[in-house]
């Protein structure tokens with residue numbers, strides 16, 4: 001056996017000793033490979049009697065052609081029959097699932113490639129030379145992912161899914177906070193769907209959820225109170241802070257627009273907006289010469305100039321900083337003691353853009369305080385969700401939105417959890 005024949009044997013899930021001959025014919029469509037097998041003796045698996053040769057047939061098999069250009073494989077196969085009980089079999093059962101053209105080798109290769117969330121069905125088709133429709137069919141057939149049991153700490157988040165065949169713009173993702181995997185993907189985050197879904201899960205299982213982390217989408221809270229009576233509900237602090245930052249940004253825009261675009265105020269509020277919003281900036285950097293303002297300034301100087309534009313900008317900025325300090329350093333007990341003072345500060349400032357945030361703090365007070373509870377030293381948050389969400393958004397972007405919601409669910413769970421592949 002040469003290397004090529006060894007490779008063909010491997011692609012056919014066979015031992016090269018069992019192969020009689022391999023002949024290749026090249027034509028304009030690529031390479032046709034004709035394989036014939038050595039004759040074997042089989043015992044009937046029902047009655048252990050010897051089986052008798054009962055004809056031959058030709059079978060075309062799909063194999064990945066990574067190593068070759070447009071390879072087509074044809075096997076000369078034999079059919080055997082047990083004349084005692086009528087049982088029959090072929091000698092190529094180990095090459096592919098019964099009566100299927102796709103070889104085990106191609107199924108394994110396809111499923112392996114699809115573990116990578118960057119991989120589209122089309123890209124897998126290009127790599128393996130197997131048509132995209134076949135790749136999708138193989139994925140649908142061999143990926144079986146049941147719902148995973150609800151975890152003790154459950155995070156619920158959503159991703160925007162355009163082109164869904166379901167009447168919903170958002171898919172709802174259930175995550176396991178501890179294991180960092182996806183427990184399920186629901187085609188909708190609508191209340192009626194969530195009701196239907198959760199009614200289908202036994203109460204005993206739902207009652208095992210001890211913590212539930214959600215964003216501030218009201219139906220989630222209603223659902224949580226109805227179906228997770230034993231769980232402590234937390235809101236994801238990331239979403240709270242993001243809301244506040246967006247509000248401050250709206251205030252910045254309101255002030256900016258009140259000035260002439262050629263003014264220094266407009267320049268500062270526009271060009272240096274990140275100083276108000278981005279906390280990762282080092283304010284005490286080395287001063288640089290600013291041509292517009294004709295002097296040396298570092299970021300702290302520039303921020304001070306922005307805050308001096310109007311006392312409301314300063315107040316809004318300081319309140320935001322106060323909230324972030326509260327959010328990032330307080331213990332559960334401190335959060336409980338201080339949240340009312342904080343809410344009063346926001347009310348007292350009477351800033352138009354913060355009205356919604358004040359309502360949010362009032363409506364979600366208990367859930368915000370709960371978000372300060374630490375599990376193994378880490379606050380319960382949707383951070384796991386956010387990072388997995390990036391992967392999901394990537395899959396959805398790359399696959400241009402898989403329309404079929406069951407296929408989308410499986411594609412997401414398979415590339416994140418990396419299991420659910422079955423050769424049967």
Ligand SMILES: [Zn+2]
Nearest residue numbers: 044047082085
């Ligand atoms: Zn038999």
